[in-house]
Amino acid sequence: MNDRLRRSLVRVGAMASKETLHVLRDPRTLVLALVMPVLMLFLFGFGVSFDLDRVPVAIADADRTPASRELVRRLTGARELVSAGEADPADADRLFRRGEAAAVLVVPSGYGAQVARRERITLQLLADGSDVVVANQVLAKADALVRAESRRLAGVDLARVDPPLQVKLWTRYNPAGRSALFMVPGLAAYILAISAVLLTALTVAGEWERGSMEQLFASPVGRLEIVLGKLAPYLVLGMLELLLVVAFGAAVFDVPVRGSLALFLVVGFFFLVGMLGQGLLISVVTKNQLVATQAGTMSSLLPSLLLSGMVFPIENMPPALQLLSRVVPARYLVHALRGILLKGNGLAALWPDLLALIAFAVAVLALATARFQRRLA
């Protein structure tokens, strides 16, 4: 029995070291595993931002009094909105089409006089609704700035009178509301999912295409031994990748690591096993590198981008999609990573995520091994 175990370990070791040699000799695999994630993190981290920054707003000031100029100065003085120059309200469409402004602020003539008489004034904001996200944010920001300006105009005495209801907002974990903090844990899941699935999807399908799978099946190497031997090197590579993404996130985007690094690694480990297993299952079923690449990309990229809660909140999805997201491992990793990195959550809060990741990993590996067996004999 002992000897059988030893021989089995020798076989798994042979598989793993052969696979390691393949990786070391093929720069493409290393690029896929180590360069692509950093590149994607860089692109997504800087490119995908929901922070409003220097959105051009054209000004149609029909009043041209010191009061109206003061209003415009207050509105475009913040970082979020900048003046795109003077414009006629009739030009709004042209400006929007050319992308020269995202909104036009119309200040009616008589504004200065009305301010002096302390009358009720209506300003007009024309917004380009083709990008809903920007339009909403411009609206919210302009509203906030105009409120502040009204308070200032109302004078000190009014400001001293407290309104009966008031909300004091206190944002925990990401007080500055920076997108990067929200994105990096999600990106880690997304990047890891794609590269892990592709790594194993390619390698096992290659084994079929080359004909070496038949050679392996004629040897005493068992199905599970093939699976484990294939998995081991890519698991190491994947863990390196995970650490790289978090280190990069910490260094470039100031993403904190508030929770336990050990728990982070454990969660990442089981997520990786699941994703590598998914790639394995795909290549066992397709047995063709081209098809495996396509199936691998589709089955990892789309769910982990759309259904993981990385960008789009799961709470806002229709019930059917919410249900579907429950079988997407990235969902649990995103939740767990945000918990560990940003909130400092421990196992007490994250055990359901960990359990789900383990369940997925075990299920997909069992399925891959079972499909493997049914293939021959």
Add this chain to the structure above:
Amino acid sequence: MTVAPAIEARGLTRRFGAFTAVDGVTFEVAPGEIFGYLGANGAGKSTTIRMLNGLLAPTSGAARVAGHDVARAPAAVKASIGYMSQKFSLYLDLPVRENVAFFGGAYGLAGAALARRADEVLARAELRDVGDVTTGELPGGLRQRLALACAILHRPDVVFLDEPTAGVDPLARRGFWRIIRDLSRDGTTVFVTTHYLDEAEYCARIGLMADGKLVALDTPAGLKRTWVPEDVLVARGRGLREAAAALGGRPGVKNLVPFGAGLHLRVAPGTLRPEDAARLLTAAGAADVTVEQAEPSLEDVFLAVVGNAARGAKGPTP
């Protein structure tokens, strides 16, 4: 005491849907024997091998390899055989030595035992000098020797070689067969498929497959006696084609085929001596005629057997 056969197939049959790839094949191979398995493409050679090495379950029938039942103890069978599949399937991106190391590990060899054995097989396959060369850079002949080396690392009792010399030049083929004969001398049973009939002469016994059936099984000499019982005469000279008609009608002459510049004759034993044939041809107008009696080749056997199988006959025509 009789020695148990190294390979034993009983009524081995494999169907793929309505198509019967291998149909009730029964044979035995003795330990240390070189057994050649011949047949046209699609005759069922590879399917037979894949049933014997446990890659494919038979539809019916049974097989024992190296003393183990293929259906009941596939793991024991796999541990005691070596297999070289038809498609070259080693890892081209790895050096020669790493391929050997991997397959050694796959058969449970490790450490010093693996290193020693790797040296031995590389020496036997005359690949020691190219140990560090990337496998993809080797010429075809060396690749095939490497595949063989990987298949015999674990000292298997039986090796299955599926078209091992396909696409390899004649000199390299000869070298390959030298290794096969060495293996057999050391007691390894070799089951080899080929469609090179000259190679089949090296085999102790030959099984001939046609349309999934084993239609002939004997030593090369035995096959020739059974399937080509006639004398084979080879005539050379000038104007043979025109003169051939003079022999065509004679009793005992079974077959008359132009072959290059010469003429191949198959005649019932003792009915036409070479010198008589030469005299008749000369009389019919041919010049410088020499006629010699020749050994029938396996090619003659192959054509006779396959032609016979195509006509649906069971045994050789008398």
